[in-house]
Amino acid sequence: MSTTIGISLHQKPYQYVKKCIESALDQTADVQVILRTDGPDACDGITLSYLKELNETIGNFTFIEGKINYGIYGSYREIFKDVTTDNLCQLDADDYLHSEAIEMCERVLNSHAEYSMVYTDCMEVDSEGKELKLCEKQLIRFTPENLLSEFMTYHLRLIRTRVYNAVGGYDETLKYGGDYDLCLRISEIGMEQNVGYIPLPLYYYRRDENCHSLTDGIIDSNRDCYVAKKNHFKRTGDFDRVKVIPNKDFNQFIFTPKISSEEYNKLDLKKSQPIVLTGMHRSFTSLTSNILTELGIYMGESILEPDVFNPEGYFENVDFLYFDRTLCNFCMDNENSFPDWGWSPDEKMDANRVKEFEEYAKKLIYDRRRLRVWGWKDPRTSLLLNFWDSIIPHAKYIFVYRHPTEVFASVSNLKGIELFQENPEYIEKCWQDHNRNIVEFASKNRDRCLIISTNNLIKNPNRIKPLLTDKFGLHIYDENLEDLVVSDHIRSKRSVDLSEETLSIYEQLEKMNDLN
Numbered sequence: 435m436s437t438t439i440g441i442s443l444h445q446k447p448y449q450y451v452k453k454c455i456e457s458a459l460d461q462t463a464d465v466q467v468i469l470r471t472d473g474p475d476a477c478d479g480i481t482l483s484y485l486k487e488l489n490e491t492i493g494n495f496t497f498i499e500g501k502i503n504y505g506i507y508g509s510y511r512e513i514f515k516d517v518t519t520d521n522l523c524q525l526d527a528d529d530y531l532h533s534e535a536i537e538m539c540e541r542v543l544n545s546h547a548e549y550s551m552v553y554t555d556c557m558e559v560d561s562e563g564k565e566l567k568l569c570e571k572q573l574i575r576f577t578p579e580n581l582l583s584e585f586m587t588y589h590l591r592l593i594r595t596r597v598y599n600a601v602g603g604y605d606e607t608l609k610y611g612g613d614y615d616l617c618l619r620i621s622e623i624g625m626e627q628n629v630g631y632i633p634l635p636l637y638y639y640r641r642d643e644n645c646h647s648l649t650d651g652i653i654d655s656n657r658d659c660y661v662a663k664k665n666h667f668k669r670t671g672d673f674d675r676v677k678v679i680p681n682k683d684f685n686q687f688i689f690t691p692k693i694s695s696e697e698y699n700k701l702d703l704k705k706s707q708p709i710v711l712t713g714m715h716r717s718f719t720s721l722t723s724n725i726l727t728e729l730g731i732y733m734g735e736s737i738l739e740p741d742v743f744n745p746e747g748y749f750e751n752v753d754f755l756y757f758d759r760t761l762c763n764f765c766m767d768n769e770n771s772f773p774d775w776g777w778s779p780d781e782k783m784d785a786n787r788v789k790e791f792e793e794y795a796k797k798l799i800y801d802r803r804r805l806r807v808w809g810w811k812d813p814r815t816s817l818l819l820n821f822w823d824s825i826i827p828h829a830k831y832i833f834v835y836r837h838p839t840e841v842f843a844s845v846s847n848l849k850g851i852e853l854f855q856e857n858p859e860y861i862e863k864c865w866q867d868h869n870r871n872i873v874e875f876a877s878k879n880r881d882r883c884l885i886i887s888t889n890n891l892i893k894n895p896n897r898i899k900p901l902l903t904d905k906f907g908l909h910i911y912d913e914n915l916e917d918l919v920v921s922d923h924i925r926s927k928r929s930v931d932l933s934e935e936t937l938s939i940y941e942q943l944e945k946m947n948d949l950n
Contacts, residue, residue: 435463435464435520435521435540435543435544436463436464436465436466436519436520436521437463437464437465437466437519437520437521437522437523437536437539437540437592438465438466438467438468438514438517438519438521438522438523438595439458439461439465439466439467439468439522439523439525439531439536440468440469440470440510440513440514440517440522440523440524440525441454441455441458441467441468441469441470441513441525441526441527442469442470442472442506442509442510442513442524442526442527443469443470443471443472443476443477443481443527444471444472444473444476444477444503444506444509444527445475445476445477446477446527446528447528448477448478448480448481448484450527450528450640450642451477451481451484451485451527451528452484453530453563454525454526454527454528454529454530455467455469455488455495456530457525457530457531457532457533457638458525458530458531459492459494459495460533461531461533461534461535461536461537462533462534462536462537463534463536463537463540465494465536466494466496466517466519467492467494467495467496468495468496468498468513468514468517469485469495469496469497469498469513469527470497470498470499470500470509470512470513471485471497471498471499471500472500472503472504472505472506472508472509473500473501473502473503473504474501474503475503476500476503482499485497485499498512498513500512504606505606505609506609506610506612507604507605507606507608507609507612507613508604508606510524510603510604510612511603511604511606514595514598514603514604515603517595518595519595520540520543520594520595521539521540521543521592521593521594521595522592522593522595522598523536523539523590523591523592523593524591524613525590528640528642529589529637529638529639529640530637530638531590531636531637531638532634532635532636532637532638534636535554535590535636535637536592538554538632538634538636539552539554539590539592539632539636540592542630542632543592543594543630546630548624548625548627548628549594549628549629549630550593550594550597550620550623550624550628550629551587551591551592551593551594551597551617551620551629551630552591552592552629552630552631552632553572553576553586553587553588553589553590553591553592553629553630553631553632554589554590554631554632554633554634554635554636554637555568555569555572555632555633555634555635555636555637556568556569556571556572556588556589556590556635556637556638556639557569557635557637557638557639558638558639558641559638559639559640559641560640560641560642561640561642563638565638566641568635569588569589569639571584571585571586571588572586572588572631572633573586573752574586574752574756575631576627576629576631577627578621578622581617581618581621582618582663582666583756584756585614585617585659587617587629588613588639589637589639590636590637591613591617593616593620597620597623598616600623601616601619601620601622601623602619603616604616605662608658608661608662609658610655610657610658611655611657611658611659611661611662612658614658614659614662615658615661615662615665615666618662618663618665618666619666619669622666622669622670692793692794692796692797693793693796693797693800694793695792695793695796697800698796698799698800701799701800701803703799703826703827703828704828705803705806706802706803706804706805706806706807706808707806707807707808707828707830707908708799708802708808708809708810708826708828708829708830709726709731709807709808709809709829709830709831709832709906709908710809710810710815710822710826710829710830710831710832711723711726711733711809711810711811711831711832711834712811712812712813712814712815712816712819712831712832712833712834712872713813713816713833713834713835713836713868713869713872713888714813714816714835714836714841714864714865714868714869715775715813715841715845715864715868716836716841716844716845716848717813717834717835717836717841717888718834718836718888718891718892719811719812719813719834720749720750720811721888721891721892721918721919722811722832722834722886722888722891722898723749723750723811724749724918725891725895725898725915725918726809726811726832727749728911728913728915728918729899729902729910729911729913729915730807730909730910730911731807731808731809731908731910732805732807732808732809733749733751733808733809733810733811734750734751734752734753734754734808734810735751749811750810750811750812751810751811751812753798753810754798754810754812754815755810755812755814757791757794757795757798758776758812758814758815758818759774759814760791761776761783761788761791761814761818761821762774762775762776762777762783762814762817763776764787765783765784765787765788766778766781766783766784768780768781770853771853772851772853772854772864775813775814775864776814776817776818777817777864777867779857779860779863782817782867783817783818785820785821788818788821789821792821792824792825795821795822795825796825799825799826807908807909813868816833816868816869816871816872817867817868817871819831819871819872819875820875823875823879829882830882830883830884830906831875831876831879831882831883831884832883832884832886833872833876833883833884833885833886834885834886834887834888834891835869835872835885835886835887835888835940835943836887836888836889837889837940838862838865838930838932838936838940839930839932840889841861841865842858842861842862842865842930845861845864846858846861862930862932862933862936865936866935866936866939869939869940869943870939872885872943873939873942873943873946876946877946884901884902884905884906884948885943885946885947885948886898886901886947886948886949887943887944887947887949890947890949890950891949892919894916895915895916895918895919896914896915896916897949898915898949899912899915901948901949905948
């Protein structure tokens with residue numbers, strides 16, 4: 435098996451280009467490397483001399499000095515138009531590969547004739563090549579439907595050449611979304627699972643502050659992705675499964691499988707018992723979800739990976755997480771807000787827009803109809819309780835709460851949330867909104883709700899077990915939960931003057947607390 439690595443170069447620093455080419459030439463597999471400069475101004479004199487020298491001395495390196503600027507994907511069309519190798523892969527000129535990247539990908543394609551391509555994890559690096567973090571795009575597993583919400587086949591991709599040619603190659607009219615469009619077209623052919631995945635970071639993606647994709651290119655890329663999705667739906671005829679939601683910059687598709695109310699109403703909901711776990715962010719919802727998992731409650735197959743903000747893990751079902759995030763982002767149209775949490779100090783989410791997503795929420799529940807006891811955890815659900823209760827009126831709820839001063843300290847330490855960093859007083863208001871919703875909902879549905887002080891839970895996590903068996907009638911494992919609590923969970927309160935409203939909500943939670 436052989437592979438062509440294509441590199442399109444347009445105005446990248448010499449040291450980046452050199453690292454990129456060396457990583458391609460150093461592959462343990464049999465590769466051909468083709469680099470094309472995209473236009474007469476594509477590189478400086480030093481880089482041009484370097485490329486010409488390689489072309490004369492390296493047998494498996496071909497240099498194409500492009501006289502016309504075709505754009506990223508027009509250039510890649512030129513590079514790959516006449517290749518005769520079994521596979522091809524795009525390597526951007528400021529990125530680089532692990533030395534065994536191509537060999538490992540070829541092994542997967544060799545052993546899976548049904549795969550049209552294989553992709554890997556991607557490691558983000560800074561301008562000096564220092565590793566930063568794994569790219570988050572690959573957290574969602576590939577399916578043709580999931581590809582419509584997340585570009586997980588981002589880098590590295592090794593594509594069978596015959597498949598590339600069969601789907602028509604790159605669309606050069608999409609200057610910033612041609613790779614995404616190509617992956618959509620590949621996902622439409624062959625078997626449902628026609629793409630392989632290697633969970634190793636074999637591609638190194640350079641996050642340079644001058645990179646177009648991280649600056650103005652975000653809007654350009656999103657607009658191109660919109661066009662790519664629109665073309666996909668035209669080819670597949672799936673417009674009945676799509677929502678087009680206006681955005682101030684462009685229209686954006688929200689694609690989620692849905693189910694009709696008629697079909698959903700035939701479902702015997704009581705054969706399956708959902709457990710909804712929620713509470714204000716940074717209130718030990720993740721620890722509680724871990725506890726439920728340990729006790730045998732199925733909290734999801736695809737779970738959000740740990741990160742620096744939560745090294746023990748989030749224990750969040752990504753299907754519900756991304757659905758709630760979608761609701762929050764598109765039902766909160768206010769510049770003075772943090773849409774990822776669905777929160778604004780000025781207004782609540784638009785309930786009418788939330789209601790538009792009922793058919794999609796029902797599909798999530800319908801797909802889990804054969805699970806006896808299952809659940810999900812997401813703090814955003816605290817702001818969507820009435821919506822979810824209209825979908826699953828037999829659900830049982832576990833609400834966790836934490837002292838507001840501890841939440842204040844934890845949220846204050848989160849980097850990158852400018853709204854709270856610049857307006858620390860908003861943290862208390864956010865705590866109020868989440869927990870006020872909990873108090874109001876639990877007061878009306880006391881028989882289906884457990885309210886748990888996480889301060890008490892940390893002291894003795896085993897005390898939650900009789901609550902789950904006695905009040906909810908659940909059959910759970912008799913596991914010792916003490917080892918799940920680590921010392922970092924116990925933190926001191928920060929000195930914060932709390933408002934009367936916050937104190938009142940906290941007092942109500944304390945009175946309703948089932949874990950005394």
